[in-house]
Amino acid sequence: MVWVPFLIRYRLVSNKKVRVRFAPSPTGDLHVGNIRTALFDWAYARHTGGEFIFRIEDTDRERVTDEYIQAAIDTLKWLGLDWDEGPEVGGNFGPYLQSQRLDIYAEWAAKFLAQGDAYHCYCSSEELEARREAQKKANVAPGYDGKCREISADDLAKYKSEGRKPVLRMRMPDGSTTFTDSIRGEVTFDHNFVPDFVLVRGDGSPLYTLAVAVDDVMMKITHVLRGEDLLSSTPRQIRVYQAMGVAPEDYPTFAHLPFVMGQDNAKLSKRNGEVSIAWYRDRGFLPEAICNYLALLGWSPGEDRENVTMKELTELFTVERVHSSPARFDMKKLEAINGDKIRLLDIEDLLKRATPFLIKDEVITGTPEELAIVKSALPIIQERIATLAEVTPMLKFLFAKNFVIDVQELPKVKEAQAQDVLKKANEVLQDLTDWSHQSIEAALRAALIEGMGLKPRIAFGSVRVAITGSHISPPLFESMELLGRERSLARVAAAIV
């Protein structure tokens, strides 16, 4: 009779509206790993029809800056990960910046102290450091030894006279903590290896361990999907829930996502691959391509599917299909997916996205005339580019004011055979009145292939370099049509020495 408990469980779960949060600590630009987490949080919220909460964990004022916070907001927006509560949109459980919630943490901290769940610890950093060293030497599990759990009146007076500022420590009771991680199953931590941890610094500011647990409870978070690095901090978080008086059935469900790693099996960092999302944006990667690729790191839709839209992602995403093993980031695959996504774009959309790159690269200034040309050229390069940044090398020949042939290509154009081809081409093109790519092709084929008996790649290669300046280009005849009769003729003539 397995179905009875299943039904009860199902009701319990389905009664509660899902609330998932993405809570980065912006100590730098959001990176690939952060975004993968954000994406899964978002996808899960959308899949379940729940709410996606965006919270900024800026309790470490030394490392989190306003610029990084703004960059995080912008990055999420750019990716299309919209949030229901958080910075800029507000919500009923705000504020959503931890630095603005200090009084809330202070209140709970005072309560924990009064309840005896937490205690003041006067040990100095140096003393702690020394004791840790000793523990290591003695081969004992390192961690706070509980010295200040009981402080004699004399010691207390002494500490105070020394002007020591105490930290607030959570008392970990004997025993163990077991919780069910949706991805890893049942996980148990013996409290012998979870020492009493600090909730509030000597200066009164809260630590992550306090703030994260308080906020998740106060914001009624039902599901915590976050990086695997936080797995071992979960028992501490649960300890705070207990001190807050939260019933076990109201604890959020945890799901610890596997890491995204760099090529060399180390955590992704600047050293082994670019990690900042801004870097990818500036190189012409599409947000939907980044999301699609990142979704495939640690998750798969199954059925040999890979290319999914954002909408399909929200429909298909389930935590059950997330794995527990880490994934390596592969730029080649990202590029392939980016190319696929570019090919799926309609021309108007592609134009809109590619234009900023052409302007930034000073190929165009953005006039309507220029945009019209770009638009008519995009269809012939759409399947030739993998990133938006590649429109520049593909199309710059159309706009060059002082057109010059690539120095590397020059010797080839100067060869006798190439010169013969160009002279012949110049001759027949002069007489050509219908400047359509079909007509250009017909004329050149007749003159160069049939007339001169040359192989197409040889003959057209020379013309290509004369016209586009490079041996890699969009299709030649279309390129000539786009360039126009006058300029095409001028370039062919100019290549004749």
Added chain:
RNA sequence: GGCCCCGUCGUCUAGUGGCCUAGGACUCUGGCUUCUCAAGCCAGCUACGCGGGUUCGAAUCCCGUCGGGGCUACCA
């Protein structure tokens, strides 16, 4: 060192005891097509870390082992 997590082609993955002489995708190699580069199509290379069990049968379950990673802060 201790605790915890993880282990299928080079990479991402499918796979939840028989459908697996292990499927798909990226990469790579070869071919077709072809005005270059792409795209597209076809073909090929390459994987269940290792050793024991359990079972008629294991990539799938158990144990051990090895390897990788995380945590071990008044960081998150």
